[in-house]
Amino acid sequence: xxxxxxxxxxxxxxxxxxxxxxxxxxxxxxxxxxxxxxxxxxxxxxxxxxxxxxxxxxxxxxxxxxxxxxxxxxxxxxxxxxxxxxxxxxxxxxxxxxxxxxxxxxxxxxxxxxxx
Numbered sequence: 818x819x820x821x822x823x824x825x826x827x828x829x830x831x832x833x834x835x836x837x838x839x840x841x842x843x844x845x846x847x848x849x850x851x852x853x854x855x856x857x858x859x860x861x862x863x864x865x866x867x868x869x870x871x872x873x874x875x876x877x878x879x880x881x882x883x884x885x886x887x888x889x890x891x892x893x894x895x896x897x898x899x900x901x902x903x904x905x906x907x908x909x910x911x912x913x914x915x916x917x918x919x920x921x922x923x924x925x926x927x928x929x930x931x932x933x
Contacts, residue, residue, distance in 0.1 A: 857912035862887050863921040865912065880931040882908050884921045897926045907931070 859865055866883045889895065900917065902910040908931040911917050921927055 853913070855909050855913065857882075857884075857909070857918070858914075858916050859884070859912070859918050860922055863918050865918075880908050882912060882929040884912060884918045884927040884929075886921055886924060893924075895924055895926050897928060899928045899930065901930065 900911045908929045
């Protein structure tokens, strides 16, 4: 039978303290991200809309951001690209931290969905 390695009392205390601090650090990071100002990187030829709708299935309001060409000729069909942020991100992340809005100038509709 293989015996697990012995962990000293001091090392055990350090491990317990680190494990206890992880949720606190995660909460601090989330709060810091929520406090970030909304500064979308847009170009003059695109329009942005933040939309909220109530999801009956989730029983809560859902948020998403849409960026599209500023002018669209009547009857024009455009492709839609759905962008997901991942992790603890926000539906604002793609437009705030990248220049992805430039693709809307080329005839794409970009939709950034909120998490959960």
